[in-house]
Amino acid sequence: MDRPGETTHFGFKDVPLGDKQTLVNDVFHSVASRYDLMNDLMSGGLHRVWKDIMINALDPPRSDRPFALLDVAGGTGDISFRAAKAAGPGFHATVCDINSDMLAVGRERAAKRHLETQVDFVEGNAESLGFADRSFDAYTIAFGIRNVPQINLALREAYRVLRPGSRFLCLEFSTVEMPGLDKLYDLFSFKVIPPLGRMVTGDAESYQYLVESIRKFPKPAAFADMIREAGFSRVSWQTLSGGIVALHSGWRL
Secondary structure (H helix, E strand, C coil): CCCCCCEEEECCEEEEHHHHHHHHHHHHHHHHHHHHHHHHHHHCCHHHHHHHHHHHHHCCCCCCCCEEEEEECCCCCHHHHHHHHHCCCCEEEEEEECCHHHHHHHHHHHHHCCCCCCEEEEECECCECCCCCCCEEEEEEECCHHHCCCHHHHHHHHHHHEEEEEEEEEEEECCCCCCCHHHHHHHHHHHCHHHHHHHHHCCHHHHHHHHHHHHHCCCHHHHHHHHHHCCCEEEEEEEEHHHCEEEEEEEEC
16 A cells, blocks of 8 residues: 555656556557557667567477466567467466556457467556466566556565466566667667657657656666565576666576
8 A cells, every 4th residue: 555655756757656557557548559669669679589588588388288377567468479479279378457558459469360369468457466376377577567656566466476386577678787888878768769759659758758767677686686575586687788678587486
């Protein structure tokens, strides 16, 4: 429960903790229809490589052995579709996202790919998942956890819904530490992405928030500590593309 007067960040702004989710929802209602196109433009297509690395780490079984994936904040279905393509007939994914517009895009994409029976879409909050304890064999979240108002609650929920022996994987923007690249990355982020967002989606402010939210996200070691505090073991991470993103892993043992 929110404490009166408690604040959190929304980009570079401090806002009441209880207001952040509504503000984030407004961002994704605004950009949902062009979300994947903007991902391609912002990353030069690299987001596809990063997501493939995540799926390789997930390594869903290619047999008919049942395997249940929970993909949180994955409204457009990108991670679940990739996992379904890599998996065998026993695979099933549940996409859980708090934003109805993102889910609508995902359901439409699933129908075009004839994946309606393999991928379900459920509206829900990462901080309070509507699933039973120990329900899933893996939990993925890609470029979504930094938008959660109370990340510690989301991590605890991830631990709760995973079966023993299951894996948590989080792909998220990180801290560029390569000399030279850091300055180019900042220049591109703040000077190019918001105007690009205005041109493609008619909304520069949402992309200004997304750029700022990356800078407010914990560095990899600090985020790894949060994953451990939620109960996960064998916590690790790998940075990709000079630190632009990091893939975090933890196991429920």
